Amino acid sequence: MNALGTFPGTVAIVGLGMVGGSLALRLREIGARVIGIDIDRETIAAARARGAIDSGSEDLGAAGEADLVIIATPLDRIATVGVAAARRMRAGALLTDVGSVKAPIVAALAAAVPDGVHFVGGHPMAGNEKQGIAAADASLLDDRVFVLTPTSRTAEVALATMRTVVMRLGMRPVVLDPLQHDELVAQVSHLPYLVSVALSRAVADDARSIGGPAMAEMTRAARSPAPMWTAICRANRDAILRALAQFEHELGRVRHGIEEGVLVQ
Amino acid sequence: MNALGTFPGTVAIVGLGMVGGSLALRLREIGARVIGIDIDRETIAAARARGAIDSGSEDLGAAGEADLVIIATPLDRIATVGVAAARRMRAGALLTDVGSVKAPIVAALAAAVPDGVHFVGGHPMAGNEKQGIAAADASLLDDRVFVLTPTSRTAEVALATMRTVVMRLGMRPVVLDPLQHDELVAQVSHLPYLVSVALSRAVADDARSIGGPAMAEMTRAARSPAPMWTAICRANRDAILRALAQFEHELGRVRHGIEEGVLVQ
Secondary structure: OHHHHOOOOEEEEEOOOHHHHHHHHHHHHOOOEEEEEOOOHHHHHHHHHOOOOOEEEOOHHHHHHOOEEEEOOOHHHHHHHHHHHHHHOOOOOEEEEOOOOOHHHHHHHHHHOOOOOEEOEEEEOOOOOOOOHHHOOHHHHOOOEEEEEOOOOOOHHHHHHHHHHHHHOOOEEEEOOHHHHHHHHHHHHHHHHHHHHHHHHHOOHHHHOOOOHHHHHHOOHHHOOHHHHHHHHHHOHHHHHHHHHHHHHHHHHHHHHHHHOOOOO | OHHHHOOOOEEEEEOOOHHHHHHHHHHHHOOOEEEEEOOOHHHHHHHHHOOOOOEEEOOHHHHHHOOEEEEOOOHHHHHHHHHHHHHHOOOOOEEEEOOOOOHHHHHHHHHHOOOOOEEOEEEEOOOOOOOOHHHOOHHHHOOOEEEEEOOOOOOHHHHHHHHHHHHHOOOEEEEOOHHHHHHHHHHHHHHHHHHHHHHHHHOOHHHHOOOOHHHHHHOOHHHOOHHHHHHHHHHOHHHHHHHHHHHHHHHHHHHHHHHHOOOOO
């Protein structure tokens, strides 16, 4: 467990997008040495230019130097990249990720991580509709929830270390079962996005031009990257369909209220 | 048409809530003398304490001193109060209102306003989920659309004066037919509110506590005053039901995309 005791120590972040980049910026602020790993050389150069990383590599082997490895790739790559990273990590080091859907990732990684490497699934609930290292901003993390999803096999010291990491990031640790996490984010994150998409589509262009602040803020989420959301909707399909059904039920009640002329709230 | 030429001159605002109060604050900033008229003495006192009005009255007769009278009462009172105010207004003065639904108000007022008094329906698309004079804030108006809904009987000079007023308020005049306005706001204002209400109801309390920024901003509108929205939903029922149907259609497409695992955006 030596590596865990050294935090902030050395942290490798795999995937330098908006979330990975924001974590990198904050980790450097709090004194960590940050290794940025990305498949795209220009992204690494941009991260270095922004001061988000101390060093960069296109090689996952660089994760072997880290006490903490954070997988921040697109959702549908996290399990594969996480397993590959875990095989290169030093004994006692800690692996986490930032995936928006936890049950499939936790199942895949918990089964594949070698003995001596600790894994705790994570989901920093931060960000906006942008993407890429240019959109990275440490302040996006401030006071946001960072969900941790340990399993019965997670070592207590690993969870305790992740709690410390999250608090040092300026975020709020919330511990949830992976399936419970997926059910809740279907409601508070995935459903709002899908509602925002449907609202954007439902409104005619000539109407949009006179839209007030409510319309602007309710369609902002719909502008976030479609491929990311497609991956989320595939990974969390059943919970999302349950949340949608509940929303449609409530919308039906609202419609009924309008038809009858009664209070809608 | 003498009174119209004197703007900013003297403006009477009937109903000192968030919108009336915000207009009062801005009008005083740009040099108008503002008479505040409200049925509630404490509201008048609060408006005076905030510097929103030069003088206050519980008597609609005070509208007789004004070059411009703005009816900013709750929606379901605008037509009645507007007709009563118009009877007390001086010849050549201009009457407008801030109602969120225009066709019924414009029909009622255009028929009842005495000769010599000009009427142009209005809808400043500004505000937030709060209410009352305490929530008044001139900056809420900045760069927002102020819809004007003249009819074939509206004098050109009256519309031109209202355009000037709107621009002096720091807002953007948009001229629409009353029915067209009601159809568009059903989409960009009333629909988003109802969606926000349904979303608030659909999400379990334990989920809400981990909600990220998207959830917070998409349920903000739902916190605005229910009685106001009930009046809006009654006054604009048919257009709102059409907008809801269009939204439900788009939501069905989104659901289908998730069921099939295809791109949702």
